Amino acid sequence: MTLFTIDESLCARDGLCARECPVSCIDWEKGGLPAENERTASRCIDCGHCMAVCPKGALQLTTFGNPARAYSRKDLPSPEQAELLLASRRSVREYRDDPVDRDTLTRLLDISEYAPSGHNARVVDWSVADSREKVEAVCESVVEWMDIEVKAKSEKSRKYFLPGLLRAWRRGNDLISRGAPALAVCHAPDAGATPLEDAVIALTYLELAAHSHGLGACWGGLINFACEGHAPLRDMLGVPEGSTVHGVLMIGRPKVRYSAVPPRHPAGIHWL
Numbered sequence: 001m002t003l004f005t006i007d008e009s010l011c012a013r014d015g016l017c018a019r020e021c022p023v024s025c026i027d028w029e030k031g032g033l034p035a036e037n038e039r040t041a042s043r044c045i046d047c048g049h050c051m052a053v054c055p056k057g058a059l060q061l062t063t064f065g066n067p068a069r070a071y072s073r074k075d076l077p078s079p080e081q082a083e084l085l086l087a088s089r090r091s092v093r094e095y096r097d098d099p100v101d102r103d104t105l106t107r108l109l110d111i112s113e114y115a116p117s118g119h120n121a122r123v124v125d126w127s128v129a130d131s132r133e134k135v136e137a138v139c140e141s142v143v144e145w146m147d148i149e150v151k152a153k154s155e156k157s158r159k160y161f162l163p164g165l166l167r168a169w170r171r172g173n174d175l176i177s178r179g180a181p182a183l184a185v186c187h188a189p190d191a192g193a194t195p196l197e198d199a200v201i202a203l204t205y206l207e208l209a210a211h212s213h214g215l216g217a218c219w220g221g222l223i224n225f226a227c228e229g230h231a232p233l234r235d236m237l238g239v240p241e242g243s244t245v246h247g248v249l250m251i252g253r254p255k256v257r258y259s260a261v262p263p264r265h266p267a268g269i270h271w272l
Contacts, residue, residue: 010058092216095252118194145230180250199246220248
């Protein structure tokens with residue numbers, strides 16, 4: 001299959017695509033059109049650098065059905081706006097009952113595909129509960145796991161305070177999912193180059209994207225712990241054999257409105 005196509009009428013013949021290709025898939029001679037390097041073309045990681053750097057939109061990777069989306073510096077948020085988005089993110093533990101529609105969740109998860117990934121492999125996959133009923137079904141499976149651990153008086157039971165969490169659930173106090181109307185569970189194949197790092201960064205992208213849409217999120221550690229040791233929960237979530245759950249986000253509309261950014265201590269820095 002041809003690696004890319006070139007619109008000769010648009011191409012500036014500047015060689016930017018060849019210079020930016022991180023795996024040297026593109027050949028270029030001054031004044032000419034870029035060409036596929038037959039020896040290295042199989043190394044292409046579909047990063048899209050060649051498309052992103054082309055100021056004319058002349059190059060199209062055949063693996064993608066759509067052209068690159070052009071933008072300019074003025075389209076980007078200012079440093080102050082970006083800093084406010086990052087600093088105003090909160091771990092939300094109280095949610096309104098409003099559901100989060102599937103289209104919005106899909107849009108947010110699609111944005112997470114732009115997260116950095118080792119060798120641009122983008123190996124992470126998601127299991128999503130998009131209704132309160134589905135979230136509660138996940139919680140019930142977590143409760144099963146907690147009950148097993150508590151009865152066995154396991155180290156996990158002590159470490160994660162499972163007896164108290166179990167009592168709270170049975171009293172109607174959901175400390176597992178905090179009443180969230182949606183859950184996103186991130187898993188990745190163990191055989192990947194950097195599966196844990198890829199998953200954590202993708203989850204972080206998802207959390208910030210949710211914040212930009214007026215949604216709140218919080219990392220669901222207890223659900224993550226249950227996935228480690230409860231096969232029925234992994235089966236419910238559709239986690240493939242040979243993959244590990246690396247993080248869970250509860251997602252929903254915050255019940256309270258945050259109006260200020262609290263201070264933080266200065267970063268710990270060792271200057272070389």
